[in-house]
Amino acid sequence: MSKPSLPAIDFGTVGPAIGERFPDLLLPDQAGIPVDIHAERAGRRAIVVFFRSAGW
């Protein structure tokens, strides 16, 4: 049996692309208050991080 390997993923084609407007997102924050990221950043640059979990 061959040794398992990590799949190589081309992230250039995964999710919103460079040069596109980042989609509108409306999600509840840690206090349960809905946050619209484009409204909240109010013209600032932004980092949007996707992470697996704050719980594990």
Next chain:
Amino acid sequence: MPQYSRERVAVFAVSPDSVDVLGAFAEQHGISYPLLSDEGSRVIRRLGLLNRHIEEQQRFYGATVEERHRGLPYPGSFLLHQSGVVVDKQFEQTHRVRRSGPVLLEDLVDGAPHPAGTATSATPSGVTVTAGAGSGTYYPLQRLRLHVCLEIPPGIHVYAAPVPAGFVPLTIALRPIPGVSASEVALPAPRSLRLPGFDEQFLVHDGRVCGRVGFMIERNIGRVELKVGVRFQACDDVVCYPPSYVDLAVALEGLDQPA
């Protein structure tokens, strides 16, 4: 990263956690920027970020796929311009690895080293050497980066390899530690310098020069002391100082993954 979240760059972190889990985490760690709950992974799916390789990845790690793995996003970050357009994105190949806050900021925002100087040494030539990891702590499998910077006074240069016989080039070496994997040391390109009375050109660094070493610690092995040896020779246009050997230690305390 709270110091960046208010003024220059807004920070948002999205996960499939419930509001309750995020609320507890934010309170425990004093996080003020928005942690956004995508419970059910609806947005993660809509954006095409659902991790579709989880089975292969878990097999690689010799682990099984559990229910909690089903709605995971690919781990990564987008940098948005003031206009809202994506200007950069950076992803990890697996959900087990994460970037530290300072590495993320350096990669996405500043493009420049972010040293929280934790160790500094001055040398007779006036060159000061600083090493820092931008953080005093680490999590297992977090991508971290050590910056080793030389502040070279005006009129002074240090030699870069290759050097003529008798000169010592700038080298930065991280002493290997079991359980710590480190990349090669990356140094900026030197410039060429022609000195009066010499036919040949020399390669030199001057001003502020920073070497970078990426590193990752697999498990929480407690306090880790990264020991860096920096070797260089500083000269002005006329005289050279004896070679300098600077040893710096940068300590990081281990943290477990948030329970």
